[in-house]
Amino acid sequence: MIWNETKECMGRDEMTALQSARLVKTVDRVYHNVEFYRKKMQAVGLEPGDIKDIEDLNKLPFTTKADLRDNYPFGLFAVPNNQIVRIHASSGTTGKATVVGYTRKDLDIWSECVARAMTMAGVGRDDIIQIAYGYGLFTGGLGAHAGAEKIGATVVPMSTGNTKKLTTMMKDFGATAIACTPSYLMHIAEVLEEENAIGDIKLKAAICGAEPWTDNMRNTIEAKLGIKAYDIYGLSEIMGPGVACDCQYHRGLHVYEDHFVPEVLDTETLEPLGEDEVGELAFTTITKEGIPLIRYRTRDLTSISRGKCDCGRTLCRLSRFKGRSDDMLIIRGVNVFPSQIEAALLEMSGTTPYYMMIVDRVNNLDTLEVQVELDEKTFSDEMGNLDAYAKKIGHVIQQAIGLAAKITLVEPKSIERSMGKAVHVIDKRKLV
Amino acid sequence: MFLKQLSVFLENREGRVKDVLKVLKDNDINIVSLSLADSSDYGLLRLIVDYPKKSKEILSENGFTAVLNDVIVVKIAHKAGKLQEVLEVLCECNVNIEYMYALSTGSDDASIVIKASDIEKAAKAIEESSLEIVSKAEIRSM
Numbered sequence: 001m002i003w004n005e006t007k008e009c010m011g012r013d014e015m016t017a018l019q020s021a022r023l024v025k026t027v028d029r030v031y032h033n034v035e036f037y038r039k040k041m042q043a044v045g046l047e048p049g050d051i052k053d054i055e056d057l058n059k060l061p062f063t064t065k066a067d068l069r070d071n072y073p074f075g076l077f078a079v080p081n082n083q084i085v086r087i088h089a090s091s092g093t094t095g096k097a098t099v100v101g102y103t104r105k106d107l108d109i110w111s112e113c114v115a116r117a118m119t120m121a122g123v124g125r126d127d128i129i130q131i132a133y134g135y136g137l138f139t140g141g142l143g144a145h146a147g148a149e150k151i152g153a154t155v156v157p158m159s160t161g162n163t164k165k166l167t168t169m170m171k172d173f174g175a176t177a178i179a180c181t182p183s184y185l186m187h188i189a190e191v192l193e194e195e196n197a198i199g200d201i202k203l204k205a206a207i208c209g210a211e212p213w214t215d216n217m218r219n220t221i222e223a224k225l226g227i228k229a230y231d232i233y234g235l236s237e238i239m240g241p242g243v244a245c246d247c248q249y250h251r252g253l254h255v256y257e258d259h260f261v262p263e264v265l266d267t268e269t270l271e272p273l274g275e276d277e278v279g280e281l282a283f284t285t286i287t288k289e290g291i292p293l294i295r296y297r298t299r300d301l302t303s304i305s306r307g308k309c310d311c312g313r314t315l316c317r318l319s320r321f322k323g324r325s326d327d328m329l330i331i332r333g334v335n336v337f338p339s340q341i342e343a344a345l346l347e348m349s350g351t352t353p354y355y356m357m358i359v360d361r362v363n364n365l366d367t368l369e370v371q372v373e374l375d376e377k378t379f380s381d382e383m384g385n386l387d388a389y390a391k392k393i394g395h396v397i398q399q400a401i402g403l404a405a406k407i408t409l410v411e412p413k414s415i416e417r418s419m420g421k422a423v424h425v426i427d428k429r430k431l432v
Numbered sequence: 433m434f435l436k437q438l439s440v441f442l443e444n445r446e447g448r449v450k451d452v453l454k455v456l457k458d459n460d461i462n463i464v465s466l467s468l469a470d471s472s473d474y475g476l477l478r479l480i481v482d483y484p485k486k487s488k489e490i491l492s493e494n495g496f497t498a499v500l501n502d503v504i505v506v507k508i509a510h511k512a513g514k515l516q517e518v519l520e521v522l523c524e525c526n527v528n529i530e531y532m533y534a535l536s537t538g539s540d541d542a543s544i545v546i547k548a549s550d551i552e553k554a555a556k557a558i559e560e561s562s563l564e565i566v567s568k569a570e571i572r573s574m
Contacts, residue, residue: 374441379497381439381547382530383469383476390473408473411443412497 003119003151004112007258008313012306015314019261020053022286027051027060030292033078036071037061037294057261057284058272063296065098068237073099076291084290089137090236090335097137100236101290107146109287110239113256114147117245120254120311121205121230123177125152130173132166132180132188133210133333135159139240140210140333144179144232147242153177160184163191174202179241181333182213182221182229186364189224198225207232209241210333212321215250233318237296238283244318249310252317259287262316263295264304267325278303280325281318299326329425331359332366336401338424341370344400348393351378354415357405360428368405370397373412433555433565434502436484437545441497442475452477455494461487464574465535465545480505480535480545482572504548504555505566509541518544518563525557537566537574 002008010018028048030037040061041047050059068076077084085104089097102110123129129148133140141159148155156173158166160180167188169175178185185206192198203225208218209232221229233253234241243260244253255262263272264279273279281298301322308314329336338357345351351372358369372393380386390407397405416423442448449468456463462482469476481487484500491498508514522529528549537543543566548554558565 374497376492376497376499379439379441379499381437381476381478381499381501383471384530386441386474386476387471409441410474411441411495413495414443 001119001122001124002312003116007256008116008254008315010258010314012314015257016054018258019286020055022258023054023057023261023284024048024051026284026286026288026292027294029078029289030294034076034292036067036076054261057263057295060284060294062270062282063293065237065297065299068098068100069096072096074101076293077101078292079103079289086142087137088139088142088236088240090139098237103289106239106288106290109259110143110242111146111150113239113242113259114143115150116256117207117230117232117242118147118151118153118177120245120247121177121207122228122248123148123151123153123205123207127176127205128154128156128173129177129179130156130158130166130170130175132158132160132178132184133241138333139234139236143234143240143242144207148179163188167191167195167197170203171197171200176202177205177207178203179207179232181210182208182217183211183332183361183364183366185221185225185229186217189221190364193224201225203227205230207245209233211330212323214320218250231320233321235298237291237293238285238298239288243283246317247309247311247313251309252305252319254309254313254315254317255304257315260285262304262318264302265297267301273303275306276303276319278319278322299324299328301325327425329357329359329427331368331403334401334403336368336403340400341397342424344396345372345393348396351375351393352412354413355424356415357425358428359425361430366429368403369408370405371408371410371415373415374409375412433504433559434551435480435505435545435566435568435571436500437503437547438479438481438484438487438491439499439501440477440479440491442477444470444472444474448475449477452491452496455490455496456481456487459486459490461490462574464571465533465543467531467533467545469531478531478533478545480571482574501547502551504546504551504558505535505543505571506546506558507537507541507543507564507566515544518546518558521557521561521563522546522548522554525553527554527557537570 031048083103084101086102089099131144135141206229218229232245234243244255246253261284263282281300281302282295285292303319305317354373356371360367394407465480467478488498530547532546535543
């Protein structure tokens with residue numbers, strides 16, 4: 001099934017024409033409504049009229065996460081606030097969140113994109129779907145929710161945090177689909193195995209995203225649960241989940257190009273790369289009203305393939321993500337930057353900025369340990385004081401990143417000092 | 433009336449206690465007593481040594497985290513109920529014991545190292561009782 005055949009199977013020339021027309025409009029809008037873009041374009045001598053079609057995209061300046069932070073909270077919005085009907089936010093590299101705003105039309109397009117992805121995964125009006133992404137400022141929960149409602153499925157807004165309730169309802173309601181992170185689904189599969197309940201579920205499809213995973217992990221999930229699993233991609237800056245999704249042929253994630261124009265850039269020169277060349281993914285939103293972004297650098301590394309897919313869609317495809325060009329980690333679906341930990345430690349008195357994050361996956365759930373060097377001023381002969389100190393660090397870090405971390409105090413100078421770029425992360429998770 | 437106790441922070445890694453003791457040995461420091469407290473993540477080595485200040489300096493130079501703090505060392509005869517007498521005295525003046533460990537001072541008696549919530553008050557109460565506090569000189573002669 002294809003949700004929107006007109007757009008998803010559009011001929012290349014037609015798509016290029018549509019993208020061109022929408023890009024011209026978008027550039028005109030941001031030039032006139034967003035000071036940031038007007039100044040950036042003026043700085044390189046560009047006027048809206050210079051952008052005539054999609055071929056002119058690479059004349060335009062880039063946008064980065066730092067630009068969103070510098071214009072916190074609403075500086076990049078292109079409409080008056082009374083047209084914004086929803087705000088979402090994700091963690092930024094420092095204490096400040098990355099804030100995005102949606103108009104009513106933006107929300108419609110978002111649910112349209114998620115509807116396409118759900119349909120791609122074979123989910124329809126006869127299905128009962130459990131949405132097990134976090135609901136709230138994170139785009140996962142509400143984004144997937146709206147798309148599932150649009151296709152007319154019966155939506156169960158589970159959110160995260162209570163696996164027992166989730167598996168009970170999965171059995172009792174006869175849920176046929178689920179949307180959650182792949183690692184959470186692995187955990188759910190294990191809980192079901194422990195309960196000897198795999199035979200009692202009616203699940204047939206899973207739409208997983210918000211963190212990188214591999215074909216092997218997909219195969220394991222599919223075999224354990226007897227279902228089909230699909231990869232959904234998105235980021236709040238561009239929209240949220242549903243920027244791209246893979247079809248039953250799993251030959252890459254189809255990008256909804258009529259709304260988001262992808263480019264892959266050389267990580268050194270930032271020049272656009274050709275088909276199948278790996279580089280940094282950038283998106284230009286061409287229908288967004290609330291916060292249109294021009295050539296937003298995602299820091300995700302991937303390549304683009306064109307050519308018709310066996311599913312009949314003509315939308316270009318992103319290959320499996322190869323990692324990131326910055327140091328952002330995705331832990332339990334939450335974006336974490338090592339610099340957030342550093343800032344939190346520096347704010348506390350008595351800590352040194354020497355720390356090491358150890359990320360692992362135990363029983364398919366991500367774990368985070370933060371090793372912090374203890375200095376003589378904080379050291380005490382009483383264990384209770386040391387435990388209280390570790391607890392305080394844990395609290396400060398949780399406040400900063402929104403995740404609980406196990407704090408381990410280590411001896412001074414035991415964390416390796418680096419001459420060049422400091423190594424702050426040991427990621428033991430094996431994505432095989 | 434107080435003695436300086438040396439505390440050393442230890443990561444839970446193989447050989448860390450040995451490393452501390454090696455540094456002390458190489459500098460001719462005599463250990464009179466020690467206690468090793470452990471949590472799942474780290475250890476805390478508390479020592480009574482003949483030259484605590486020097487020991488702390490040497491350990492810091494060798495990259496260990498060490499601090500000095502005051503403890504009271506009380507002599508107790510090798511007789512049933514002697515430790516109980518010490519605790520009675522502390523209990524009466526409303527002082528909590530943070531931790532304590534024993535050290536052997538001779539064939540006739542032993543001593544107990546005490547870290548109390550209010551060490552001044554504890555020491556005063558012990559001095560006013562019939563109990564005997566171990567001095568720095570006595571530790572050095574052990």
